[in-house]
Amino acid sequence: MRPKTTSNPEEAEVLALNALGFLAAEPDRLQRFMDLAGLDIQAIRASAAEPAFLGAVIDHLLADESLLLIFAEEQQMRPDRIASLRRKLPGAALDF
Template structure:
């Protein structure tokens, strides 16, 4: 039963991260800032969009910018703490969020 619950949270984390990617892509300035900071281009972002580790990086980007995090959290009607908790369900998570 634990495995199923963990899988559900991992899936929830991936869905949230995909929504975060859409949130970034919906605003040219947000997307450009992400690309500038990550060094990725649009093709690399598209290629990574199905990779759980890449999706974790999307959430890391939001968690690293409090104002952006709060805007996204409000947009998604999700507490920022929940975003941080779900980030831990994807590969490469830092333990200090």
């Protein structure tokens, strides 16, 4: 029998929204995300409630270890927990 998980998609969405706030708190971080994603601020606002977009926000952190570690510390969360929650949102890569 598998252990019951305490995470759910809503928890992952909240984490991703926190990650988006983390990126937005530093203009350079936000600009890098926008440049890599090919989005402007209006597109981010329009997409912020979409689970697939929120997954992409977490993917951005998972792809940059130093950024991930800073965010994880701010959230008082282990980086592997962030990766685990990422799997609760659409479009998760299997290698995270």
